[in-house]
Amino acid sequence: MSLTDLLILLRQDLNQTFRFVGTGRRSEQKSVFRRFLGPIIAIVVAVVIILAVTWIVPLIGWNTIAALISQNLAIGSTLFNIILLFSFIGSIMVSATTVANSQRMEYLMTMPISLRTLFLEKTIIIIVYSSLLWLVIGTPLIIGFAIVSPLPLAFLAIISYLVFMLVLVTIGVAFGGLLGLLFSRIVAGRRRLRQVGYFLMSTLAILFSVIWYYFLYSSEDSALFEWFFQLAEQIGLTSDLTPGYSVSVIILGLLVGADFGLIQILVVGVYALFAGGLAYLNAVVSEKAHYSGWLMSGSKRSSKEEIVIEHEPWDPQPIPGFTFNKTISASIWYNITNVRRESRVFARYLMGPLQFVIFFFIPVLTNPEGMGFFTPFLIIAALIPFSTSYGLYFAGYETVYEGRNLLNLQLAATNMEDYVRGKIYSAVPFTIAASSLVGVLILLVYVSFWFYIPLIIGAAVFTNLASGAVAANAAAIGGDFKAQRMVTRQRGSSVQMPIRGWSILRAQLLPNVIGYLGTFSMIILGLSLGAPFAYLALPIYGVLCWQIMRHYSRSAGLALARIEASEYL
Amino acid sequence: MIEAQELTKKFNEFTAVDHLSFTVSPGETYALLGPNGSGKSTTMRMLLGLLRPTEGTARISGHDIRKDIVAAKRVMGYVPEEPVLPERLTGWEYVNYVADMWRIERGAEREEEIDELLTLLDIRDASDDLIETYSKGMARKIGLIAALVHRPKVLILDEFQAGIDPRGAATIKEVLNGLSSRGATVLMSTHILEIAEQMADRIGIIQEGRMVAEGTMDQLRQKAKGQASLEEIFLDLTGGPDMQMIAQYLGDAGDEG
Structure with a gap:
């Protein structure tokens, strides 16, 4: 060595990283100010900290500070x-x-x-x-x-x-x-073990952060x-x-x-x-x-020995009991498979909403007796971000992460509206699972609410459908289709979202408004006029969400079909 | 000089290269041919020290790749099939960086030589642009210049012609011929059999990691019972297309059309 x-290696690596002049493809050049923004912020922060310390310490008194630090x-x-x-x-x-x-x-x-x-x-x-x-x-x-x-x-x-x-x-x-x-080394060559390991580790990380938030805000x-x-x-x-x-x-x-x-x-x-x-x-x-070669993903070459591969007939029906057209069923299958095979992302998508719904439970957890009556409502309120987030992740983010695959879809003249619908539907099984769990939770804490559980599950599914379409449309308009190439925007990264600007606000805000207004309107109706009235309102909410889904999935499909190749290549 | 002796590479149960032996002498151009997945790139990667042989070894200008790979690398230049280059360096900076790594004395002489190579391959005008702005062909040209800048005794090229414009490809061929005639050892892999036929002094055909034929064009012709072209010899040795299946497909396609 x-x-x-x-x-020499270090010099070149640092030279590349801290290069501020002439970076970026010609069509994507950032302004001089933006390129220098990072160092400017660092210098400003440094100067502010130095000035603050030199101003505050004499005010408190050096001896007090010195004693405090020493002790x-x-x-x-x-x-x-x-x-x-x-x-x-x-x-x-x-x-x-x-x-x-x-x-x-x-x-x-x-x-x-x-x-x-x-x-x-x-x-x-x-x-x-x-x-x-x-x-x-x-x-x-x-x-x-x-x-x-x-x-x-x-x-x-x-x-x-x-x-x-x-x-x-x-x-x-x-x-x-x-x-x-x-x-x-341990998981080398053991794909399934690696998948499960990543899923569990990511889930634990999310749960750890949820507990951390809980302690942070409840103490x-x-x-x-x-x-x-x-x-x-x-x-x-x-x-x-x-x-x-x-x-x-x-x-x-x-x-x-x-x-x-x-x-x-x-x-x-x-x-x-x-x-x-x-x-x-x-x-x-x-x-x-x-x-x-521990980390090699296996040989890309075919085996020397002849292996006769028998394929199952190709007919993906990813949601049992439902039959869709070819585009939709392929889209659902692709979306679920794509996410499931990257177990870190899968865990983040499924468990991620926990990180903010914990705030709904803080009043209950810190004051269980005083908040007892509100508990089932808070549980329902906590379910809605799951429905909307699953829509955002599976239909919104995953539309953006299609990236270069959009070229194949456009060349194949795929019906993009159907393709978007496939993405939207792919989140439904997970929403049903999450809302069923919430149903069990409600039964445990407030058994007299059992009558509303099917309504809550139904409402969650409808909210999810509408959310997915809104998110997919926002993705088609404001998605960064090159996101997968940026570490901070890649799938599973929580640093930057793949949908930019106002579009992400729209993708998050509108579904939550729909979800909360719709679900709680039905619950309030049920509580004030009787539970059957809530069920009478459910089909109306369903039709409304379905119309929103149709409108936005069409709009998203049209936008995706028109996207120029330079946006994703 | 390259002397591969019983080179073998196994990936778990799969044997990618199976006891491969061949020699390329100074001043000789040797083309390694074979179908996709036959082990050409794996062989090259072992010679370059990117992979360690499971069995066997090779000597590059006398340096054993198992014992002293750094010394072996010092005399080699490599042009990969798909060059991954530092995107945030300019072409000029990258070539100079490579020259530094090979400890080539800095100064006017080195810069003149780099300039000459940049001009020769028609990329001088873009040499102050960042590599991320280059087209594939331009990136390959810069990769080739980087491989040549230290005047390697042994040059290894994996599909060097891919993505290069005809003028660039012709220039490279001339450069390689020139280097070979001045004593450099050139090992290349290509799927374009005409290039191998035109440029190579000897040809090795590998299939499933094993050498199935080796020699000059005349020797290969004799082995293949007088087949006229390299394509015929290659297909004869490695298996040609399944005409029955093609006919069946075309028939089916015709019926549909």
Whole structure:
């Protein structure tokens, strides 16, 4: 391994990433301002933080601040350990993905460098990216404190912070990368296990975030922090054996004069060596993974031995009991298969709405006695975002993610209205499943509401149909049909939505208005005039939703048929 | 010089390359032919160190690919079938970057040479544009220039002609012939049999990972009992189209039409 090779690779990689001049295809060039927006924001944030610190600290008094920091080094320790933890969690699959996509680096792999050097360079790049946010926010804070600190060595804290932050992030990234490679080794060649694993992990991540939101919004501020630091202590984040503790003690010690000794410097030195070793090990294991072919998706070639393949007759009827025309049935089958085979996305689509419907339950969970009467209504209210979101995901987002496949559909002169309808219908089985679960939940908490359960399921399906069509139309108008090529907009990414601007607002707002107005109008009718009246209103709501679906699916179909190839190629 | 000895690559149960041996001498152009999935690209990837052989080895200008792949890579240039290039570099930057990786002395001489290659392949005007703005053919030309910039002793080309305009393809053929006559070892794969027939000194035909025929055109003709063209020889050795099925399909299509 040569340091020169590593430096050349790093220089070019960084050169590409932080390139601001002349980027983008000629037809898609961003303005100079937009290209520089990121760095401008970073600089503005840094300046604001420095000014704020240098203004506020003298107001409170340096001695008070210094005493406060010195007495609470454990908080600093927790924060630094959390940065390590975030880097770790965020990087679990990074090395495995880099190796799996190594074909994209073929031009680098044929260069006279070892693959180990190449993978090490990629690990370093990931470390740099993962540290950026912490460096942009943290460095100005430390600079601000160093300016107002009367201690002569305070400015050393800035350099220490930069170095130690890289050490912490390196440990997190390299360790996460190794764990991801281990997972990949375990699931290598076991497609089903991988699918199930991804589904469960994604579901757990969503549930974890739901619980987190719950605690965040249901606790009082002080109680939350108390709970949080108790938890941090219990899991050892405040321990003086952790990297975060040593880093915290040295940086804050330099800033405010808290005691630290040679032992802490030695410990950080050991952690730095450990970090370097882990990063190198990551590169070695990545190289091994590449050569051993764990991550290969299997040979693309046909087998040497003759295998007689007997195909089942092709007649996908993806929703049992219903017969559709060829376009619709193929569209439903394609949509469900496409989502199901990417289990991470499948989990996100099915469980994602939980992340915001938790807010409906916070009043009930925090005050179960006082809110008892409203519970079934809140459960119904929580179901509606599932119906509308399934419509948005399966019909809206998936229409956008057709991407280049639109070329095939347009060339095949597919009836796009039917194709859109297939996408809309594909969400119905999942809506029925979700609303049935809600029905069971209602039975458990408020059995006298049983009469309304079929109505709720019916209303959820109709809402879902209307939502899907509205979302598909919004997607056809404002979708970014190249979304799959952007990491932040890809399927399953929660960073940016694939539908842009006003269209996404329309895709989300209108279905919810329809769903809430329709469902609760029927429930109120039932409660005030008698339950059968609610059922009398259901067909009216059904017809209304059906008409909305017909109108918008036609409109979406026409828009999709007219989309120019430059939009998706 | 390339010396492949019993090269074998298995992907789980599937054997992609099966004990393949061949030698390409300096100054020789060797065409590796075979149907889709016969193991040509896998063989090339093993020679380039992108895949590690399951069995066997190869020596590139004397460097064993198992023992010292970096030294072997240093004398090789590779033009892939579908080049994936760094999109956010300009063509000029990319070629210079590659030159740096091969530790070619920076300076006027290097820049003149790169300029010459850019002009030769008709891409000099676009050399300051980002690679992401290039057409497929332009990207392939830049890929070829990057493969040539360090004057490789061994040049490996996978379907080099694909996506290149006729003038570009003719230029490349001349360049390759020139390099070969100056002692470079050229190994190429192609599906265009005329190119192999025109350019290659020797031809190896592989099927299911095994060498089924190897030699000069005359030697192959003798083996194939006097078949006149390379296409006839190739089809004879690897199996031609199923005329009965074609007739059946055309009949069916005709009935429908």
